[in-house]
Amino acid sequence: MTRAISLHDVSKAYTRGVRVVDRLSLDIRPGEFLVLLGPSGCGKSTVLRMIAGLEEITEGTLLLDGEEAGELLPSERNMAMVFQNFALYPNMTGRGNMSFPLRVENPNEDPRPRVDATARMLGIEDLLDRFPSQLSGGERQRVAMGRAIARHPSAFLMDEPLSNLDAKLRNHLRAEISALTRELGVTTVYVTHDQAEAMSLGDRVAVLRGGVLQQLGTPRMVYALPRNVFVAAFIGTPRINLLRGLVRAPLDGAMTISLGKQYLRLPEPLSLDHQLLRVQQGREVIVGLRSEAVRIAKPASARPGEVALTGLVEHVEFQGHEVLVHFNTGSQPAVVPDLEAPRPAARPSRRRRREGGPTVLGRLRERAGALRAGPVVVLDDPQESEPPSVEPRLPGDLVVRTTPDIDLRRGLQVPLLVDIAHLFVFDQHGERICPSPARLPDLDE
Numbered sequence: 001m002t003r004a005i006s007l008h009d010v011s012k013a014y015t016r017g018v019r020v021v022d023r024l025s026l027d028i029r030p031g032e033f034l035v036l037l038g039p040s041g042c043g044k045s046t047v048l049r050m051i052a053g054l055e056e057i058t059e060g061t062l063l064l065d066g067e068e069a070g071e072l073l074p075s076e077r078n079m080a081m082v083f084q085n086f087a088l089y090p091n092m093t094g095r096g097n098m099s100f101p102l103r104v105e106n107p108n109e110d111p112r113p114r115v116d117a118t119a120r121m122l123g124i125e126d127l128l129d130r131f132p133s134q135l136s137g138g139e140r141q142r143v144a145m146g147r148a149i150a151r152h153p154s155a156f157l158m159d160e161p162l163s164n165l166d167a168k169l170r171n172h173l174r175a176e177i178s179a180l181t182r183e184l185g186v187t188t189v190y191v192t193h194d195q196a197e198a199m200s201l202g203d204r205v206a207v208l209r210g211g212v213l214q215q216l217g218t219p220r221m222v223y224a225l226p227r228n229v230f231v232a233a234f235i236g237t238p239r240i241n242l243l244r245g246l247v248r249a250p251l252d253g254a255m256t257i258s259l260g261k262q263y264l265r266l267p268e269p270l271s272l273d274h275q276l277l278r279v280q281q282g283r284e285v286i287v288g289l290r291s292e293a294v295r296i297a298k299p300a301s302a303r304p305g306e307v308a309l310t311g312l313v314e315h316v317e318f319q320g321h322e323v324l325v326h327f328n329t330g331s332q333p334a335v336v337p338d339l340e341a342p343r344p345a346a347r348p349s350r351r352r353r354r355e356g357g358p359t360v361l362g363r364l365r366e367r368a369g370a371l372r373a374g375p376v377v378v379l380d381d382p383q384e385s386e387p388p389s390v391e392p393r394l395p396g397d398l399v400v401r402t403t404p405d406i407d408l409r410r411g412l413q414v415p416l417l418v419d420i421a422h423l424f425v426f427d428q429h430g431e432r433i434c435p436s437p438a439r440l441p442d443l444d445e
């Protein structure tokens with residue numbers, strides 16, 4: 001039987017006072033595939049281990065099918081864990097590995113029929129007589145999955161099960177896991193720091209940062225309506241463009257958001273969402289534009305709701321089915337700490353590398369540490385003697401996705417059209433203010 005798993009205000013502190021998981025509440029439905037997503041160290045494994053009973057809950061309640069379960073032994077919870085490092089017994093064959101937990105649970109029952117049925121289902125019959133050292137990484141992970149499935153658990157708890165595999169195999173096994181868990185209808189909690197994996201696997205995704213739940217929603221929802229700038233930046237490739245903006249809302253003129261040397265003029269009459277920006281008059285905000293919210297076209301061809309900018313081509317990234325064009329628009333990127341992988345473009349400058357100075361990533365990490373529980377955004381003080389962290393070293397401040405037929409070279413000045421319907425605006429603390437936080441997705445949930 002598959003399980004409902006609920007956490008109510010669950011916290012974990014290893015050393016007194018420091019919560020690595022902070023008042024987490026989640027209701028995982030029976031049969032649901034829930035992904036815990038977040039950067040390294042945000043508490044994902046800790047949450048999983050608390051659900052499994054391998055880690056004590058410091059505060060809060062864990063319910064399994066509505067019953068308090070915090071005191072249950074791991075063996076009483078009937079959950080199967082699959083780990084990143086496969087964790088097979090090296091001195092046992094595939095069959096031995098799959099049979100072992102069945103023997104422990106039920107010493108009087110012959111494990112063979114269940115092991116054989118599971119092996120057939122996974123197509124791993126030919127691996128049963130081999131030892132782990134005779135298996136490839138992907139094969140080992142299949143056996144580990146088999147061991148979990150053969151137990152007929154009421155839930156699967158998977159901790160980055162694919163991260164030791166190469167990209168091709170990872171994609172393949174990802175599809176297998178998705179099909180299998182859905183076919184079995186078993187509640188699955190899956191931990192990953194890979195947003196693409198989370199988006200492709202999860203019925204819902206819970207985004208964690210510094211032990212705090214940032215957002216819980218379907219993949220569509222967290223992409224389309226990220227609650228804050230951290231979620232917006234963590235989800236989606238290429239990463240959303242985040243630019244520092246200044247709202248100008250004169251009583252007798254059009255509302256604009258200035259982006260350094262250029263500005264976005266919000267179309268009149270103002271939409272309800274844009275009217276909310278009036279109170280930001282004179283304030284700094286963060287403008288979020290996904291790479292598909294901007295297209296390369298002349299102002300004359302603007303459709304309703306599109307506004308013009310221009311960009312200087314800095315770098316063209318050919319990706320086969322599409323091209324990513326990095327533009328310089330004269331704006332300044334906002335920095336979001338705690339993100340594991342800044343844009344690939346954010347490399348230390350040659351000068352800094354020669355000097356052995358801190359890398360951009362290092363500096364982001366420092367900031368992330370300092371800001372763990374604080375606001376999610378650093379708006380660099382323009383008075384700072386040092387230049388803002390990322391801006392000067394990026395080849396561009398705006399990445400636009402386009403079709404491969406377009407021929408652009410570095411140094412060209414190109415007209416751009418921004419689809420204002422896909423404009424995100426976040427306040428100084430990184431909370432989304434536009435579209436309105438009250439906006440509910442029409443798509444699902």
Ligand SMILES: Nc1ncnc2c1ncn2[C@@H]1O[C@H](COP(=O)(O)OP(=O)(O)OP(=O)(O)O)[C@@H](O)[C@H]1O
Pocket residue numbers: 014015020038039040041042043044045046047193
């Ligand atoms: N046994 C422990 N004692 C003290 N601190 C711990 C212990 N286990 C984990 N931590 C700390 O708790 C925090 C969360 O760790 P956790 O392993 O849950 O992170 P994670 O999100 O799974 O990271 P990763 O993606 O790197 O696996 C980290 O700061 C970690 O250093």
Ligand SMILES: [Mg+2]
Pocket residue numbers: 044045046159
């Ligand atoms: Mg972990």
